[in-house]
Amino acid sequence: MDFEGVLFTAVGAALILLMVADVFLTLLYPHGSGPVGRTIMRAFWRVSSKVHGGASSIAAPLAMAAVIAAWAALAAVGWALLYLPHLPDGFSYSNGIPRHADFAEALYISLVALSTAGFGEIVAIHPVLRLVMAFQAVAGFGLLTATVSWILQTYPALSRRRALAHQLNLFREAVGPSGLASLDPRHAAVLLESMAENVAAVSIDLLSFNETYYFHEVEQRGSLPATLAYAHGLASEAQGSHNPELRFAGRMLYAALDDLAEVLRGKFGHVGNTSSDVFDHYELHHRHRRPPERA
Known part of the structure; x- marks a missing residue:
């Protein structure tokens, strides 16, 4: 793996760790909130206060949706950066599926794994990559469960x-x-x-x-x-x-x-x-x- 691949891997791992830490601090740590979630909630609050001349009743629900979207984006982009250095040789493609080695392809693979859809037209070959994809699928299911729990605890x-x-x-x-x-x-x-x-x-x-x-x-x-x-x-x-x-x-x-x-x-x-x-x-x-x- 060249320097660019190492850099992509390091940045991807950092984004994944940030997502995990933010979810942990927001949902599991009893007296804390994650930096991503806290920043988004405050930003929506301040913008709503300035636009409406006072706090809006929809600002917080929208902010919670934005936090969930940010967690999903961090996970999707983070794992995509892990896959990017290994495209296309690290994956097996079904017949008729074009082979690409760009970020869009890596993001597609990441989203499929994160959503646990598992279409199967692109499959990792290397044992480590296969484990990474399996772990992402588990993390995707856990993220879905965590967001539902967050909503059920908040109200x-x-x-x-x-x-x-x-x-x-x-x-x-x-x-x-x-x-x-x-x-x-x-x-x-x-x-x-x-x-x-x-x-x-x-x-x-x-x-x-x-x-x-x-x-x-x-x-x-x-x-x-x-x-x-x-x-x-x-x-x-x-x-x-x-x-x-x-x-x-x-x-x-x-x-x-x-x-x-x-x-x-x-x-x-x-x-x-x-x-x-x-x-x-x-x-x-x-x-x-x-x-x-x-x-």
Whole structure:
């Protein structure tokens, strides 16, 4: 193999490793996201914000589709570069199939192997190439399974976030302007502890599924950025109560909100010296205004 063949092989192997690392960090690593996926998600978010004057509800789904396409492209091009130095002598062609030694031919072979279609008109001869093609077919099936798993994991996390926002909005409508004072302290403590558990679950979701951050809610009732300030106010009010159970629940909710603010600050670049400042910046970034308080 000449220098050009070695170069193609090295670049192809690097692209394959990048794809594998990105899929691993996005789907299997509990607190990370791959560089390719993260870059694409952020790019779609920023472009959508500039074009629409605010975040778009279709930006994140389109970005996820783009990430999946990027994984497939990295795999297809990477393996094509591995095959290119061995064309056409390293492969057996069926009768009537023209023999080419260009990148288009290598990409075709790579796509057939990746999709596990296996047309059979072009078959590797060398034992190593045969193993490489077989491994690519396995990787193609694994990539398909991984993308389906990614989608199935993402939307339950979004549902938990939306459920928390709805819970806070329902609570605000139920208690009215009097707030926690209209409730029995013990009952209020139970409700706030439930909210604290849900806030903690959302924090874990944002750490494990970074892509869920970029989903913008069309309806304000399901928007967590628009309701976190209210939750923060409830935690402060509860901590000033004379009832020890309600004070404890307030501290739990306050601690859960602080953890969420730290995730937003550390993972997604929101600024603010206090949790309240971070939530304000989060709300502004998602272009949701809070509904006016009822009189």
